[in-house]
Amino acid sequence: MAKNENDRADYEMLDAYWRACNYLAAGMIYLTDNPLLQKPLKPEHIKNRLLGHWGASPGLSFSYVHMNRLINKYDLNAIFLAGPGHGAPGVLAPVYLEGTYSEIYPNKSEDKEGMRLFFKEFSFPGGIGSHCTPETPGSIHEGGELGYSLSHAFGAAFDNPDLIVTVVVGDGESETGPLATSWHSNKFLNPIRDGAVLPILHLNGYKINNPTILARIPHDELEHLLLGYGWKPYFVEGSEPMDMHGKMAATLEQCVLDIQDIQQSARANNDVSRPLWPMIVLRSPKGWTGPATVDGHKVEGYWRAHQVPLAAVKENPKHLQQLEEWLRSYRPEELFDDRGRLLPELKTLAPQGTRRMSANPHANGGLLRKSLRMTDFRDYAVPVDKPGRQEAENTRPLGCFLRDIMRLNKTNFRVFGPDENTSNKLDAIYQASKKTWMGGYLPEDEDGGELSPHGRVMEMLSEHTLEGWLEGYLLTGRHGFFSSYEAFVHIIDSMFNQHAKWLAISEEIPWRAPISSLNLLITSTVWRQDHNGFTHQDPGFLDVVVNKNPKVCRIYLPPDINSLLSVADHCLRSRNDINVIVADKQKHIQFLDMEAAIKHCTKGIGIWEWASNDQGQEPDAVMVGCGDVTTQEALAAISLLREFFADLKIRFINVVDLYKLTPESEHPHGLSDHDFDSLFTKDKPVIFNFHGYPWLIHRLAYRRSNHKNLHVRGYKEKGSINTPLELAIRNEIDRFSLAIDVINRVPRLQVAGAHAKERLRDMQIECSQYAYRHGVDQPEFAQWTWPD
């Protein structure tokens, strides 16, 4: 045959395979029986509830099967991310056809009964979801919440030089902010060291009820936009299937060749200039190959194709007939044998084994994950001869620890931060690795730029992109560490929510191997944002965290350097969790030597004997510190109280692991009631100085016996421009307020404490006045240390 005829035959096979996908996708939405249409279609074959999204599905399968062709042709190592994850039928269909689905879920076998169950259980209670959920083989991107496909794809490609991450980007999704900025990720991808991301921007033109912006701007504007984002766009546009197969096959192949050229040239010549990576704009009708019109209204190529194009098939015989015609238009009898098996000549179109995108181990990253090589965190300890005497920057030694871990793990560990790693005092990391930068360079970068195309520290002023990169990196089996300003972690609240949900489901899926935990350091915290003001004061991310499944959430508030190191070491070794570590970057008083810190962090909560004087007795009151500044102020309050009341018995407790406060039935780290009571007593006043919003502590501890005596201080939205101590005073977490709290709550001090209270209030006012007069805290108080 001539080449053209050869191609034509190839494309007809491709088309048949694609028809099989579309048939399955429609079947998933509609059928509960008669999967091969071997009988005339009857209402009883139709599901009671029609769910799922047809609109995006054909375009997703189209991209998938064309990628399959090239995987076979070039033996590519590729995975597939579906931005419009709600078009899951378009992904599940090829996954089923290439056999992976049946291997993992044997009752969804490759035969008629398996197909029937596969159809029935789609978007059905107890079955599988309508997005590319963790249950979907090959998925690392659910697409339930839109906007993160491209950043996930880049995360997967980093440090995977042989991988091609195919990612279908929806045109609806493209309107979201996170997606819009993530196109710039190409300024952080090194063609020598990293793999390739191949975006297919799928312009099917519509969202739920609206056209999409990118589909309705002129062609040249769209081309400008993508060139401006630094890509080389190829356009595949049309609707006639055979024509489109030809265009897509040629164009996708060109992209793969471009990628190979770029990589080979960069690697052969050690050329780290930023290439223009290829991408495809696929403009095809929404609901492609589905009903053109329904009841006289346009459906294919319009927003009406978004979900279920024919909604009343069970009740409306005309709709039922139209559905049958639609399904039969794929000619299932030419695709499957009468036992429901895909014909062997079609079967060969799929890649084999782990070359199948649904079986590629990169999409089940735990399989590839290697434990991080760790240095001994004890080596970074600050010596603490006596607790509470000297100050040091809490995050700086962590930077050294991360630096040395980076040195030991040159290909599977990255550090992420939105332009803040230096600000957050983690800059020692640059001694091991610079910041990844594939943008232009200037001479001044030599002095303090810390930039390199080979860098492994990821900095871009987009928390969304960083979080997406990190998630993609972890989901493909690697390790990472993300630090961010506390107030602005709220920017990624919803990404946290989605990742927590992914992890919670994944833990219940036996074939999903555990991945590294997502480690998030929250720093530049509220109590040292006295100078940046009110917008920068928000410790509320923890309130978002505690709503998610306790199986996968951990929160740590180490009070000083050595405890931070101990906690960080633990987190970096853990799997399948989201570890939130709260620790400020500024100078703070140090409390624990390394031995004490390890012991304390391992317990997660405990009495600090050296700060307590109730040994062997019931205390008059319990003082609790949770957080760095709040622990300091709580201890300062104790030292003040001792000056007034030498015989007052105060027990001091520090909480590192916040979930210790929850009942053991609610969280794996929760203390038993017995242990809780033995720490907090059953009836003594407890003054709890908390880093965050105070009511969070009540939410965690409301079931505890002594809850009625639990008095919590924390941030309560009082702040503009302050000094640190004045900010504490305004929110009543300061030493004076806490000491007064104790006096107010210890019965025998009700009268005897009057003078002390007056004196404490005077000191507090004096501090405030000093701050408002001099703009800084009174040195006497700012340099407080724990007394001998």
Add this chain to the structure above:
Amino acid sequence: MAKNENDRADYEMLDAYWRACNYLAAGMIYLTDNPLLQKPLKPEHIKNRLLGHWGASPGLSFSYVHMNRLINKYDLNAIFLAGPGHGAPGVLAPVYLEGTYSEIYPNKSEDKEGMRLFFKEFSFPGGIGSHCTPETPGSIHEGGELGYSLSHAFGAAFDNPDLIVTVVVGDGESETGPLATSWHSNKFLNPIRDGAVLPILHLNGYKINNPTILARIPHDELEHLLLGYGWKPYFVEGSEPMDMHGKMAATLEQCVLDIQDIQQSARANNDVSRPLWPMIVLRSPKGWTGPATVDGHKVEGYWRAHQVPLAAVKENPKHLQQLEEWLRSYRPEELFDDRGRLLPELKTLAPQGTRRMSANPHANGGLLRKSLRMTDFRDYAVPVDKPGRQEAENTRPLGCFLRDIMRLNKTNFRVFGPDENTSNKLDAIYQASKKTWMGGYLPEDEDGGELSPHGRVMEMLSEHTLEGWLEGYLLTGRHGFFSSYEAFVHIIDSMFNQHAKWLAISEEIPWRAPISSLNLLITSTVWRQDHNGFTHQDPGFLDVVVNKNPKVCRIYLPPDINSLLSVADHCLRSRNDINVIVADKQKHIQFLDMEAAIKHCTKGIGIWEWASNDQGQEPDAVMVGCGDVTTQEALAAISLLREFFADLKIRFINVVDLYKLTPESEHPHGLSDHDFDSLFTKDKPVIFNFHGYPWLIHRLAYRRSNHKNLHVRGYKEKGSINTPLELAIRNEIDRFSLAIDVINRVPRLQVAGAHAKERLRDMQIECSQYAYRHGVDQPEFAQWTWPD
């Protein structure tokens, strides 16, 4: 003089004015005394703590003073938004120079002592913040959290046909997702009806410690990008001041002329095609005109200029000398007279009165706000003859209400939603106004597109952009209503936080006139996301809301149509609040006729007598419903219990206004303890069926006397694909679980209730099994009604 000489003289005046700005900006950061440098600079003139951001300041003033020139020349009506709000000195300086600051804050007078105080109080405790906080005259955009300047600018421009919104967009900010997508806002701006947004993308090249992406891509890539976003970019690039004045003056004037051409042509010809709006790329050095190098390191034009370029001036005589040279380089003696007043010939460069951008009433929108013309919400009531008998879609009549309000308020009310107004059943609104669309049109749009360039319903798949538009619209004195899927409201958690902080501060500023409340309808709620699955189930936005200042936060959970209408009416009339309304869009049982709804919503909480049988007695138990589905299930539980225990006395309480649960000392809506106790009793079991995460109720009510008997059900992250009832069962908010809860907690049923519990569990299992078998709920239960 020849024109060129004339221009030269003009630019020299402009430059002098700009030097005055830069002098003031640097003075704010450094000086606490000697404001005019009439004495040699000494350490005691320097602040104890050096704060503020120099880097962005000169570029901000540069843009401001050039805009001033054109305001005077063309009598423009303009306001100014500073994306890099942390460069506040660059905004505060011209605001002070044009006299507004002294008018509002008389002690910051236009003389030496006023200047000294103006300097001293910048970023000083009790003074003003380092961002364009609400205290800044002319500011509607604080810029503390980056990313929202452009969407705020568009919000301000909508329906303000004569306004030019100048907005400096930082290149750091440009990396954020919200900013990246907000460039597309031009597809929603109608040149006939709306004003103009004039972005000045300020490429000063650096963030805190990093270069910016947009400053380090090739010129043609940047040009492509902006053309692709649909703008006409002009470039002003350089560093030599006089050269730059010439370029900026000419270019900014060209932009203003372009804008006038576009508007005049569109308005004269009724031409609603989308124009290419002009914008400027201003590439100038970071820290422009500041120290070139410090201690041998490059500062001007590098990231080191970001904050305080000379940090050790108080201790280091060389730094002090360099600071003095820097300050004197602006030649203050040529700018201010010896009493500290700007020279009269410079003074005339500023616009007068409300033409000053700092005094433009659009930036203090409450001044321009007109109350919304309202229709009577009672007209949209559904008749409810008997409570709990018929179903209807809860949000649909609200759509009609909004439609008619839209008809009455054609120029100051808009409705916002991310492609979801139809999905959310608010589509009646399109009868009054279509969706704004300035993208391309296709023939099929005629049938169901609901698009129009004249539309006033704003739909884009970016919650960030919508929220930004709405905030900008409200801050300039108009009204709006935003509806969104519940789970994805988390996307704008941080924007909510920032707006709440803005409002809380604004309430304390006497000259800020109150603005309309931000009304946010949260719908497509968790309990009807059984089919979309786990990613779509998240009622946690409320947990974010309650952390913010209670003065400005309101939360309503109306259980049915009439209560939703009553709540919406209240919210649309309110000012300075954020009203969060939670109401699902699907069919739900109706409980209250309009009269009862008004009464109930006005109280915010109350006993439903018709559902209670404890009249005149202490009940055995209190059942509480808060939310639509949760109220239905609570009532269904009561009806089940009555079948088993005819003499069981149950009081039913419905909560609409969530803050009623908080102590009155904590929130203006909080119930007194006495009222709370009289509703919830002091000692009876309370089964509280809550819409959201259950622990939120404990957090609000932990101080109440009967808290120990408060048993809360709510969403606890149990869900994938379910039916509605099965989803309720998995989270134990269903009627069976609740009935069992009551039996478990009423002492006299401990033994007597055993049989009933068994039967209830059987029914529950039967329901689940039915769902898992048929994919829908058992009709008998799905169609539950309140018994006669």
